[in-house]
Amino acid sequence: xxxxxxxxxxxxxxxxxxxxxxxxxxxxxxxxxxxxxxxxxxxxxxxxxxxxxxxxxxxxxxxxxxxxxxxxxxxxxxxxxxxxxxxxxxxxxxxxxxxxxxxxxxxxxxxxxxxxxxxxxxxxxxxxxxxxxxxxx
Numbered sequence: 001x002x003x004x005x006x007x008x009x010x011x012x013x014x015x016x017x018x019x020x021x022x023x024x025x026x027x028x029x030x031x032x033x034x035x036x037x038x039x040x041x042x043x044x045x046x047x048x049x050x051x052x053x054x055x056x057x058x059x060x061x062x063x064x065x066x067x068x069x070x071x072x073x074x075x076x077x078x079x080x081x082x083x084x085x086x087x088x089x090x091x092x093x094x095x096x097x098x099x100x101x102x103x104x105x106x107x108x109x110x111x112x113x114x115x116x117x118x119x120x121x122x123x124x125x126x127x128x129x130x131x132x133x134x135x136x137x
Contacts, residue, residue: 007061009037010039033058059104060103105119
């Protein structure tokens with residue numbers, strides 16, 4: 001079984017392309033993205049398109065959710081994070097926004113009899129991080 005996981009592409013299409021090309025060069029076809037795909041760098045739509053072209057299975061990170069909800073928030077533009085989410089939203093097609101809204105918060109698949117789960121953050125919260133010992137912080 002060959003499986004690749006990446007996360008926090010953050011709208012960085014050149015970096016995403018390099019990672020996806022390296023993964024493809026190794027013959028890996030099952031690719032998981034752990035969230036926060038489109039908000040941060042200036043290429044949200046291009047990054048979204050690359051993930052789709054490579055058949056990457058994505059879960060929605062908190063920054064992804066912020067990007068698709070950017071125009072609904074009354075405080076949009078108040079912080080750097082709000083401005084980044086609004087920037088990404090403004091550059092995503094309506095098809096991309098709808099697709100990202102539909103990404104699950106937790107992913108699950110069975111590959112060669114092995115159950116695989118992935119998520120953004122921790123199993124219980126998108127905005128938490130995990131320490132080296134597996135505990136949330």
